[in-house]
Amino acid sequence: MSAKKVIHGIYDDEETLKKGAIKLRAARVRVKEVFSPFPIHGIDPIIGVDRTWISICSFIYGLTGMSLALLMTWYMMISDWPTDIGGKPSFAFYMNLPAFIPVTFESTVFCAGHGMALTFFLRSWILPGVTPKNPDPRTTDNMFLMEIEAKPEDETRIVAMLKESGALEVNVK
Amino acid sequence: MQHESAIREPLILGHKTYHDITEDIARPIEGRANKYWYLVFTIAVAAWTWGIGCLFYTIGTGIGAWGANKTVGWAWDITNFVWWIGIGHAGTLISAVLLLFRQKWRMAINRSAEAMTIFAVMCAAIFVTMHTGRPWLDYWLFPHANQFGSLWVNFNSPLLWDVFAVSTYFSISLVFWYTGLIPDFATIRDRAVKPMSKKIYTLLSFGWSGRAKDWTRFEEVSLVLAGISTPLVFSVHSIVSMDFATSIVPGWHTTIFPPYFVAGAIFSGFAMVETLLLVVRKVLNLEHYITVKHMEYMNIVIILTGSMVGVAYLSELFISWYSGVEYEAYAFLNRATGPYWWSYAGMMTCNVISPQLYWFKKLRTSLTFTFVLSIVVNIGMWFERFVIIVTSLHRDYIPSSWTMYHPTWIEIGIFTGTIGMFFTFFLLFARVFPVIALNELKTILKVSGESYKKEAAAHTHDHH
Numbered sequence: 001m002s003a004k005k006v007i008h009g010i011y012d013d014e015e016t017l018k019k020g021a022i023k024l025r026a027a028r029v030r031v032k033e034v035f036s037p038f039p040i041h042g043i044d045p046i047i048g049v050d051r052t053w054i055s056i057c058s059f060i061y062g063l064t065g066m067s068l069a070l071l072m073t074w075y076m077m078i079s080d081w082p083t084d085i086g087g088k089p090s091f092a093f094y095m096n097l098p099a100f101i102p103v104t105f106e107s108t109v110f111c112a113g114h115g116m117a118l119t120f121f122l123r124s125w126i127l128p129g130v131t132p133k134n135p136d137p138r139t140t141d142n143m144f145l146m147e148i149e150a151k152p153e154d155e156t157r158i159v160a161m162l163k164e165s166g167a168l169e170v171n172v173k
Numbered sequence: 174m175q176h177e178s179a180i181r182e183p184l185i186l187g188h189k190t191y192h193d194i195t196e197d198i199a200r201p202i203e204g205r206a207n208k209y210w211y212l213v214f215t216i217a218v219a220a221w222t223w224g225i226g227c228l229f230y231t232i233g234t235g236i237g238a239w240g241a242n243k244t245v246g247w248a249w250d251i252t253n254f255v256w257w258i259g260i261g262h263a264g265t266l267i268s269a270v271l272l273l274f275r276q277k278w279r280m281a282i283n284r285s286a287e288a289m290t291i292f293a294v295m296c297a298a299i300f301v302t303m304h305t306g307r308p309w310l311d312y313w314l315f316p317h318a319n320q321f322g323s324l325w326v327n328f329n330s331p332l333l334w335d336v337f338a339v340s341t342y343f344s345i346s347l348v349f350w351y352t353g354l355i356p357d358f359a360t361i362r363d364r365a366v367k368p369m370s371k372k373i374y375t376l377l378s379f380g381w382s383g384r385a386k387d388w389t390r391f392e393e394v395s396l397v398l399a400g401i402s403t404p405l406v407f408s409v410h411s412i413v414s415m416d417f418a419t420s421i422v423p424g425w426h427t428t429i430f431p432p433y434f435v436a437g438a439i440f441s442g443f444a445m446v447e448t449l450l451l452v453v454r455k456v457l458n459l460e461h462y463i464t465v466k467h468m469e470y471m472n473i474v475i476i477l478t479g480s481m482v483g484v485a486y487l488s489e490l491f492i493s494w495y496s497g498v499e500y501e502a503y504a505f506l507n508r509a510t511g512p513y514w515w516s517y518a519g520m521m522t523c524n525v526i527s528p529q530l531y532w533f534k535k536l537r538t539s540l541t542f543t544f545v546l547s548i549v550v551n552i553g554m555w556f557e558r559f560v561i562i563v564t565s566l567h568r569d570y571i572p573s574s575w576t577m578y579h580p581t582w583i584e585i586g587i588f589t590g591t592i593g594m595f596f597t598f599f600l601l602f603a604r605v606f607p608v609i610a611l612n613e614l615k616t617i618l619k620v621s622g623e624s625y626k627k628e629a630a631a632h633t634h635d636h637h
Contacts, residue, residue, distance in 0.1 A: 012191075037191065037360065038612045039388035052390050055397045062401075076316060076325035085327055102334040102412055106341040109401045113345045117352060120394045121379070124387045126355060130380025137363035139383055140356070140612075142191035 005155050008135055009146040009162035010169040014040045017144045020165030021046045024148070029158055033147040035139040054123070058116035065111025069104040143168075176620070179630045183623035184278055186461040191615050194462075198611040199361055201457045206604055209456070217596035224590005227583045228303065236306040238583045245566045245578040250304035252558040253588050255413060256441070257297035258339065259434075259554060262406055263442025264290025265346055268353075269402035272395065277617045278470050281462045284357075284610045285453060285602070286446045287350040292598040293445070294343045296591035301339070303587070331415040338412040342405060349398045355381045356391070357607040410438045417561065423504035424565035427492070433485035437554060440478035440524070443471050444550035449599060451544045453608060462609055465538050472537040475550065479528030482557075486525060500570065508564045512577060516556045517564070523553020 011017040018040060021031050031047040034040065044051070074093050077083075077100075082090040090096055121127055139145045146167075150158050155172060162170045185194075206214075231238045241248045264286040271279035302308045314336045316326045326333050359381035362374035381387070414434035417425035447468060454463040493505040508517045527549050531537040568575045602608070619625050 034385040035383045036385070036388065037195075037356075037383060038615045039392050040385070043385055044389055047385060049385050049389060052386075052393050054390050054393050058397050058401075072316065073328045077328050081325060083324075083327075085329060088329060090329075096329065099329040102331075102408065103328055103337045105404070105408060106334075106337040109345060109405050110341045112401055113348060113398055116394055116397060117348045120352070120390050124384075124390055126379040126381050126387070128376050128379055132359065132362070132375065132378065132380045133382040133384075134359075134363070140360040140363045140381075141195045142615075 003152075004149045005152055006173045007148045007150055007155065007158055007162070008169075008171045008173075009148070009165075009167035010136065010138070010171070011144045011146070011167055012142060013166075014038075014043075014144050016166040017146060018043055018046065020162065020167065021146060023165055024146075024158070024161060027161065029148060029150070029154070029161070031146055032149050035134045035136070035145040035147070037140050037142065037144075040144070054116060054119055057119050058112045061115030061119075062108045062112030064115075066104055066108040068111070069107035070100070072107075073100040073103060176629070177626070179626060181621070182464075182466045183626050184281065184464065184466065184621040185614070185618055186464055186623045188624040189461065189618060189622055191618065194611055194615055194618065195360055195364070197459065197461070198607050198609050198614075199364055201603065202361060202605060202607065203364070207456075210600065210604070214597065214600045217593045217600060220589050220593025221597050222590075222593070224587050224593055227586030227590060228299070230583055231303060231587070232308065236304075238581060240579045240581045240584060242576060242578065244569055244574045244576045245563055247304070247562050247566065248578050249580050249584045249588060250300045252555065252562050253591065254297045254300035254304070255434075255558045255562075256555050257293045257300070257591065258413060259410065259438035259441045259558075260445045260551070261290040261293035261297065261342075261346075261442065262410060262435070262438035263446050264288070264293075265342075265349070265402050265406040266439055266442065267446070268349065269399040269406065272399040273403060276470075277621055278467055280614050280617060281459075281464075281467055281609055282446060282450060282471075284350075284353065284606075285449060285599075285608050286442075287346060287353070288599065288602045288606070288608075289445060289449060290346050290442075291343070291350060292595050292602075294339065294346065295598075296595050298339070298343070299587070299591055299594075301335075331412060331419050334412045335416055338409045342409045345398070345402060345405060349395075349402060352391070352394060352398070353610055353613070354606065355379055356383060356612045357610060359383065360612060361607060407435055410435045422565050422569070423498070423500040424493075424508070424561065426501075427489060429485055429488060429492075433482065433489075436478045436481035436485065437524075437557060440475060440482055440528075441551055441554035443474050443478070444547040444554070447471055447475075447543055447547035448551070451540060451547070453603060457603065457608065459609065462614065465540065468540060468543050469538050472531045472543060475528050476531045476537075479524060479550070483525040486521065503568075504565055507568055508560055511564065511568070513560065513564045513567070516560050520553055520556040520560050523549050524557060527553070 009017075009020065011020065014036065017034070017036075021034070021043065024031055025046055034043055034047055043049070073096075077090050077096060078093050084090070134140065134145070135147065136143060136145055146162070148158055148162075159170050159172065189197075239249065241250070264283075267279050267286040268283040271283075302311050305311055305314075314326065314333070355378055358374050358378035362371060362378045365371040365374055411431035411434065414430035418427055418430040420426060450463050451468070454460050490505055493501045496502075508514075527546055530542075530546070536542050563578050567578055
């Protein structure tokens with residue numbers, strides 16, 4: 001079995017690319033990846049990109065931040081060293097809770113925001129020092145690139161389909 | 174594809190393509206700065222240096238170098254802190270709240286507004302760290318295991334809430350800003366010709382490639398960050414206002430403070446965004462992207478928030494009389510007619526009367542008028558904080574301790590220094606960072622671009 005071919009179809013319009021991707025899908029050709037300068041809305045279901053779980057992660061980080069803040073305020077103000085400040089004693093957690101809400105809120109936001117951003121950077125592997133993987137430098141400017149991995153025998157068929165769908169350039173590697 | 178009504182004015186003027194947008198926004202980064210840039214930059218750096226000198230003098234001599242005294246314990250330091258942090262509120266408001274409301278006009282201005290937020294919060298941080306008097310002990314503000322016994326920070330105090338609020342606000346704004354910058358840095362990277370700039374922008378862009386999945390995550394992160402930044406931005410200035418409102422000083426002890434401070438913060442923040450953007454659009458030739466319509470939208474926000482501030486001033490005045498508390502009534506009488514009457518008059522004129530002029534369409538669409546008024550608003554907002562802080566304190570409960578407050582040249586120097594620092598950072602930002610979220614802007618080109626809108630209108634006309 002010979003090596004797979006990588007085919008790049010380059011478009012100058014996101015709608016044309018989308019229509020092309022729909023046709024490829026109908027012909028049972030899998031689009032491996034799409035590189036674009038900005039998000040193409042509606043491309044994900046066509047090329048089989050699942051929805052992201054990142055907001056659920058963020059929610060969990062937020063809950064963690066909230067729990068940590070509640071634990072911290074309870075430990076420092078009620079359990080470890082209760083002090084009577086300005087005639088306001090720290091007898092029980094529920095009595096002081098209203099005063100702890102602001103810090104709890106800030107901590108929730110802090111953990112939800114930073115946790116989510118970190119998850120995004122790690123899952124998408126965008127970090128300082130990473131080498132960019134877009135095959136053509138124009139895909140961060142005005143071009144939209146569709147990457148297809150195909151068996152050598154399918155090559156001509158796919159190239160023809162890409163050209164027909166309005167690709168400006170088709171490159172095969 | 175989304176469609177927009179033909180009667181909505183276009184947000185991108187002229188006939189632009191995706192490539193034109195990249196070209197227009199990358200040009201200032203790739204080209205050379207003109208002599209005006211160097212001139213303003215030199216002045217800003219000089220002012221900043223002067224401020225650093227005054228800061229060192231304060232650290233070396235002690236807080237007695239300032240005009241604050243036993244009666245007026247908070248003065249320029251907290252005035253400037255609140256002023257800067259208020260200015261910092263527009264950035265997050267534009268990028269977060271307007272994102273949630275799907276306001277497309279935010280895209281031309283959010284990047285520089287967020288940069289402004291970050292620089293303004295840095296300026297505010299200088300005052301808040303310095304006002305403690307012994308800034309080298311400021312780590313005591315954070316709850317940490319210490320060698321002084323099991324004594325912890327006081328979580329019942331708004332001053333501590335402020336530490337948490339401001340540091341969360343700063344770091345979240347920074348992440349929000351930087352995440353948005355990554356794809357745009359990638360654009361600059363892929364265009365770079367010189368090896369050195371290619372290297373720098375590769376590092377800054379974190380190796381962004383623009384894959385479909387990355388974009389899905391990117392959009393989700395932006396949306397969720399906007400969602401959590403919205404209550405965050407309201408919480409920060411509410412907490413700042415609680416530093417005052419939870420005290421028993423007449424003129425501070427008011428429940429109206431949180432919404433009143435938040436409205437004031439948005440008011441001054443938008444004014445600062447206008448001041449900066451009116452210069453930026455001219456100097457960097459971005460008139461096609463930052464249009465008169467954008468300024469008009471911001472002016473409308475200014476009328477709204479300015480009116481809210483006005484209502485707050487008047488209700489404060491009414492309540493001080495209606496409450497029947499003589500201390501409260503005196504505090505307000507003293508503000509308006511006491512020795513600091515001029516600052517009260519300045520505040521009322523700049524913040525209550527001047528924004529009402531924007532009801533005239535001619536005025537709110539005039540760029541010269543907007544520029545002048547944006548500065549007037551920020552002067553007014555500075556006076557507001559001065560009035561709240563100094564006039565409430567200088568005549569306290571015991572007449573024998575009544576006194577006046579005068580700033581020293583050291584304090585004036587530190588304030589000038591922060592303005593210098595702010596502009597130094599902003600000028601550097603305008604030279605090396607894409608000042609408009611260029612890739613995000615491309616998403617609205619077909620909907621809100623002038624030539625596309627005309628085409629669509631002509632097309633619809635043919636059908637009927």
